[in-house]
Each structure stands twice: as structure tokens, then as C-alpha cells.
Amino acid sequence: xxxxxxxxxxxxxxxxxxxxxxxxxxxxxxxxxxxxxxxxxxxxxxxxxxxxxxxxxxxxxxxxxxxxxxxxxxxxxxxxxxxxxxxxxxxxxxxxxxxxxxxxxxxxxxxxxxxxxxxxxxxxxxxxxxxxxxxxxxxxxxxxxxxxxxxxxxxxxxxxxxxxxxxxxxxxxxxxxxxxxxxxxxxxxxxxxxxxxxxxxxxxxxxxxxxxxxxxxxxxxxxxxxxxxxxxxxxxxxxxxxxxxxxxxxxxxxxxxxxxxxxxxxxxxxxxxxxxxxxxxx
Amino acid sequence: xxxxxxxxxxxxxxxxxxxxxxxxxxxxxxxxxxxxxxxxxxxxxxxxxxxxxxxxxxxxxxxxxxxxxxxxxxxxxxxxxxxxxxxxxxxxxxxxxxxxxxxxxxxxxxxxxxxxxxxxxxxxxxxxxxxxxxxxxxxxxxxxxxxxxxxxxxxxxxxxxxxxxxxxxxxxxxxxxxxxxxxxxxxxxxxxxxxxxxxxxxxxxxxxxxxxxxxxxxxxxxxxxxxxxxxxxxxxxxxxxxxxxxxxxxxxxxxxxxxxxxxxxxxxxxxxxxxxxxxxxxxxxxxxxxxxxxxxxxxxxxxxxxxxxxxxxxxxxxxxxxxxxxxxxxxxxxxxxxxxxxxxxx
Numbered sequence: 109x110x111x112x113x114x115x116x117x118x119x120x121x122x123x124x125x126x127x128x129x130x131x132x133x134x135x136x137x138x139x140x141x142x143x144x145x146x147x148x149x150x151x152x153x154x155x156x157x158x159x160x161x162x163x164x165x166x167x168x169x170x171x172x173x174x175x176x177x178x179x180x181x182x183x184x185x186x187x188x189x190x191x192x193x194x195x196x197x198x199x200x201x202x203x204x205x206x207x208x209x210x211x212x213x214x215x216x217x218x219x220x221x222x223x224x225x226x227x228x229x230x231x232x233x234x235x236x237x238x239x240x241x242x243x244x245x246x247x248x249x250x251x252x253x254x255x256x257x258x259x260x261x262x263x264x265x266x267x268x269x270x271x272x273x274x275x276x277x278x279x280x281x282x283x284x285x286x287x288x289x290x291x292x293x294x295x296x297x298x299x300x301x302x303x304x305x306x307x308x309x310x311x312x313x314x315x316x317x318x319x320x321x322x323x324x325x326x327x328x329x330x331x332x333x334x335x336x337x338x339x340x341x342x343x344x345x346x347x348x349x350x351x352x353x354x355x356x357x358x359x360x361x362x363x364x365x366x367x368x369x370x371x372x373x374x375x376x377x378x379x380x381x382x383x384x385x386x387x388x389x390x
Numbered sequence: 391x392x393x394x395x396x397x398x399x400x401x402x403x404x405x406x407x408x409x410x411x412x413x414x415x416x417x418x419x420x421x422x423x424x425x426x427x428x429x430x431x432x433x434x435x436x437x438x439x440x441x442x443x444x445x446x447x448x449x450x451x452x453x454x455x456x457x458x459x460x461x462x463x464x465x466x467x468x469x470x471x472x473x474x475x476x477x478x479x480x481x482x483x484x485x486x487x488x489x490x491x492x493x494x495x496x497x498x499x500x501x502x503x504x505x506x507x508x509x510x511x512x513x514x515x516x517x518x519x520x521x522x523x524x525x526x527x528x529x530x531x532x533x534x535x536x537x538x539x540x541x542x543x544x545x546x547x548x549x550x551x552x553x554x555x556x557x558x559x560x561x562x563x564x565x566x567x568x569x570x571x572x573x574x575x576x577x578x579x580x581x582x583x584x585x586x587x588x589x590x591x592x593x594x595x596x597x598x599x600x601x602x603x604x605x606x607x608x609x610x611x612x613x614x615x616x617x618x619x620x621x622x623x624x625x626x627x628x629x630x631x632x633x634x635x636x637x638x639x640x641x642x643x644x645x646x647x648x649x650x651x652x653x654x655x656x657x658x659x660x661x662x663x664x665x666x667x668x669x670x671x672x673x674x675x676x677x678x679x680x681x682x683x684x685x686x687x688x689x690x691x692x693x694x695x696x697x698x699x700x701x702x703x704x705x706x707x708x709x710x711x712x713x714x715x716x717x718x719x720x721x722x723x724x725x726x727x728x729x730x731x732x733x734x735x736x
Binding site: 293 | 439440441461462463464465466467468470472474475476477478479487488491492536539540542543
């Protein structure tokens with residue numbers, strides 16, 4: 109007997125009540141705080157025509173700024189992925205005096221106004237600062253260079269990877285590691301084949317968050333970057349510059365470009381993450 | 391090829407988990423470590439595997455000093471209570487993990503590995519499920535994958551830590567019988583930990599009963615059951631009731647009645663405690679020999695019928711009797727309960 113034909117349903121009926129109001133509230137909230145402002149951003153640039161939008165976005169200065177913003181953000185997120193993992197590992201796996209304090213320090217970049225972070229970073233990396241004065245003679249300039257941009261972005265994105273990985277690492281059962289050992293796996297193989305794959309989905313999530321945060325970062329970067337055109341000028345700063353020149357359409361155009369790149373990037377990362385997380389859960 | 395454990399001690403802080411434990415597992419033997427929680431049975435198993443470092447003592451396997459060998463090189467198969475499968479790997483990858491972990495010089499070829507995996511899959515009756523992930527398997531299937539994974543390294547000894555602890559009763563019984571068969575086929579020296587006396591008595595060639603980090607008694611299931619060395623052993627291997635008694639001339643005086651004493655150990659005359667199994671009573675008419683009691687409930691489901699009785703001398707006991715006797719009784723009837731024979735410890 110073939111199953112009775114059923115009319116199409118929007119959702120499968122659930123025993124949990126309240127789907128309607130919950131979805132309604134979610135949609136209203138998202139619309140009000142996200143979709144409507146973003147729609148405004150999409151509509152804003154066109155007042156001087158498509159030519160103006162194209163001219164602003166394709167200008168050498170804009171392209172350099174976008175390249176720097178996304179490039180530095182990507183590298184900063186990579187650096188954070190590596191060191192954030194190590195920090196999380198240390199915090200989860202070992203007991204040592206001061207561990208709780210160290211754990212609390214991880215969140216500091218969240219709490220600090222980013223301008224303050226920028227000033228702090230300039231102070232130590234400037235040519236006459238404690239670190240700057242040591243590394244500059246060695247030919248390594250940080251302050252007022254793209255490298256400085258990256259340092260600032262590493263700073264602001266740091267907590268994301270640590271906080272994303274920590275709970276998952278805590279959950280990895282000791283017996284899985286012990287099983288690997290009794291099966292003859294050495295430490296490297298255990299970590300790379302057994303522990304890392306378990307942590308990978310949340311590592312990707314932390315990476316995405318750190319990346320997204322870094323792309324939008326403005327405050328700390330402007331202090332340390334030096335903001336030289338085509339060299340160390342980030343896209344958010346360029347937007348401010350357009351605004352100060354009352355070129356709202358131009359500012360919105362760069363904003364729109366950032367929005368589109370971000371959407372593609374985050375969507376891609378989400379796809380990868382879903383694929384990785386899907387292993388073993390199917 | 392025997393496993394020889396001598397004088398192993400291990401403590402966690404002040405708490406002694408193992409106190410001078412010595413055991414011998416013969417080649418190909420199926421040995422059970424039985425005991426209540428906290429008796430040190432799992433700790434002993436983990437010491438043998440190398441997952442725990444002993445404070446003192448020695449373990450030799452056919453003359454080789456095991457404690458001097460790191461975990462990775464011991465080639466001891468270990469099956470964990472909660473399977474400890476690699477969740478992100480398929481069944482095949484899980485089973486192949488140990489073989490692929492070998493040093494390049496000793497590692498079998500890809501073809502050899504997949505042939506071995508197939509062989510193991512059919513040994514644990516999971517043919518065709520190699521592509522599944524652990525989350526797609528039932529508890530019993532997962533445990534069999536864990537077993538296949540442990541067998542893949544061709545271990546010298548197989549250790550199982552409460553292998554059926556997380557499974558439901560029916561699956562458990564099926565797996566038990568299957569594990570027994572598997573052991574007969576592989577002939578591998580196997581030690582398993584359990585707190586379930588029924589499991590230990592049914593599966594093992596010999597059972598070591600542990601208590602507070604010490605071996606209380608070791609022997610065949612028959613020896614343990616029929617000749618328990620202590621009240622603890624008797625009590626652990628089944629339900630039991632205790633009554634004060636008076637030992638005189640090799641007989642126990644309970645409730646004004648002389649009862650024969652079981653067991654080989656000699657008894658000194660004087661006050662002692664008598665131990666009786668729930669099926670060790672003769673049901674008689676009211677005011678007959680033994681304890682006077684009132685029936686609270688008659689339970690007729692099960693192999694034996696059970697009588698839930700309240701004793702006149704305070705306390706309640708549940709005795710097992712043949713159905714033929716129980717059918718004639720009803721709640722509130724008065725009966726007498728006379729122990730047929732008892733075991734006595736001081």
C-alpha cells in the first residue's frame with residue numbers, strides 16, 4: 109500500500125508548541141535589526157547613478173583598501189586559529205597556578221574599547237616603543253605598515269577561536285585518547301587523527317568569527333596603521349573618509365562591496381563547516 | 391605465555407586502590423575480575439594495559455616485563471566501557487587505525503589492511519557495515535566494533551572493561567554468549583572486568599573477586615559459588631539473609647532448630663552469623679520449625695515463585711520456592727520458614 113498523499117506542509121508538525129510565535133519573533137527581530145538596515149545599505153549607493161558606484165568601487169585606492177582589509181583579516185584569523193588552539197589546549201588540558209586568571213585574560217580584547225587597544229599597540233610597536241625599538245633595527249617595521257594592521261586584527265580576533273574550541277576540547281573523552289594509545293598510535297598521530305578532527309568544526313567556527321570581527325574592525329587599526337593611501341588604509345577607514353567628504357553614496361558603495369564579499373566568504377565557510385561537522389553525525 | 395601479576399600496589403593519594411594484588415592468568419584463559427565499585431578491578435585492568443602506573447609490583451607476560459614497556463608497544467587490546475570509538479571515522483577506519491599506526495617498516499600493505507578489516511568485520515558479525523559511522527550503530531554494534539578494533543592489532547592479551555555495562559539486559563545476554571564463542575575461536579588470553587556476578591560466573595574460566603584492592607578469592611565459578619572463602623564472597627555472588635546463630639558440635643542452632651553447616655572450613659563453637667540463600671528455606675505449617683512469618687505477597691512470575699514475608703522477630707525477607715508450593719499460599723497466610731542448611735562465618 110502506498111502512503112496516503114499528503115498536502116505540502118511548511119514544517120513537520122512538532123510536539124513542541126510555540127513554533128509560530130517563535131518564528132514570528134525571530135523574523136521580526138532579524139528584519140528590524142539586520143535585514144532593514146542592510147536593505148538600506150543596498151539601496152543607498154545608487155543616487156548618483158551606477159557609474160558613480162562603479163567608479164568608487166573600482167578606484168585603485170578602494171581596491172587596495174579592500175584587499176588589505178580582507179587579506180589582513182584572513183591572515184589574522186589564520187594566526188589566531190593556530191595560537192588560539194594552543195591556548196585553548198593549555199587551558200583545558202593542564203592545571204597550573206594562575207590558570208583562571210589567564211583564562212579571564214583571554215576575553216580582554218572583547219572588553220577593551222578597540223581604540224584603547226590601538227593606542228596600546230602603537231605605544232609598544234612604534235619606532236621608539238619597547239618592542240618597536242628592538243625590531244626596527246632588524247628591519248621589521250610593524251607600526252604604520254600593513255603588518256601593524258594584522259597585529260591589531262590578531263588582537264581583536266583572539267578570543268573567538270579560544271572560546272569556540274575550549275568546550276569541545278573539554279568534551280573530547282580521555283578514553284578516546286587512551287584507545288589510540290593502546291592501538292599503538294604515537295602522540296602526534298593521536299592529536300592529528302583523533303583530537304584535531306573532533307575539534308575542527310568548532311575551530312572553523314572560531315575562525316569565521318575571528319575573520320568576520322577583523323573585517324569590520326576599525327578603531328584599533330586606525331591608530332597603528334598609519335593610514336597611508338594604497339598601503340595601510342583599510343576599507344572601513346576609507347568609508348569614513350568618503351563620509352567626511354559628504355559622499356554618502358560612495359561610502360555606501362564601498363560598504364555594499366564589503367557586504368557582498370563578506371556574505372560570500374561567510375557562506376563558504378559555513379558550507380565547509382557543515383561538511384566537516386557532518387562527518388560522523390549523519 | 392601466561393600473564394603473571396605479582397604484588398601490584400597503587401594508591402590515589404591516601405586511598406589504596408590496589409593492595410598487593412597477585413594473580414596468574416594462564417595462556418588462553420578467560421579470567422573475570424569481579425567486585426563492587428571501588429574494589430580496584432578497573433584500576434588493575436588499566437595497570438595491565440599501561441594506562442595507569444603502578445606504585446609497586448611486577449607484571450610479566452611469558453617472561454617479558456610488561457611494566458617496562460610503554461602502552462603503545464604493549465600490544466594489549468583494550469575495550470572500553472563506553473566504546474571510545476573515533477566518532478569522525480567510519481567503522482572501517484576505526485578498525486584499521488591500529489594497523490595504520492604501526493611504524494612504516496612493520497605496517498601491512500593497504501590491501502592487507504583492508505583484507506584484515508573485512509575478516510574482522512565478519513568475525514564480529516558486522517559485514518557490510520564498514521562504511522557506517524559509530525553514531526549510526528546500536529550500542530551492541532558499537533561494542534563489537536570496539537572489539538574488532540582491539541583485535542586488529544593482534545594483541546597478546548585482550549582486556550575488557552565492563553564491556554556490556556552500557557547495554558540493555560537482552561543485548562547483554564546475547565553478546566555474552568557470543569563473546570564466549572569468540573574467545574573459544576581466538577584462544578586469546580582475556581581478562582574482563584565486571585560488577586555483575588552473573589556475568590562473571592557465566593563467562594569466565596576463573597573468577598577473581600576483589601574487595602578493597604585485595605583479591606578476596608580466586609577460582610572457578612563453581613568453586614566460588616559452592617565454596618565461598620568468606621561471607622563477602624557468599625554475599626556478593628547472590629542474595630543472602632543473615633541470622634545470628636550458635637555453633638555447637640558442627641551444627642548451627644537457629645530459632646531453636648539444629649541446621650547442618652555447609653562448607654569445608656572448620657567452625658569453632660560459640661555465637662556466629664548464619665548465611666542462607668533465598669531458596670534455602672523449607673516452607674512449613676504455622677508453628678512448625680524455624681522462623682514464624684506472615685506472607686505479605688506471593689509473586690508467581692519468574693522461574694521460581696517468590697514469597698515476600700514479614701518475620702515475627704522483626705524484618706522481612708523474600709524467599710524463593712517452587713511454584714507448586716507458592717500456588718497453595720496467599721497473602722496474610724501464616725507460615726514457618728526453616729533454613730535447610732546454612733553457611734557460618736564469625
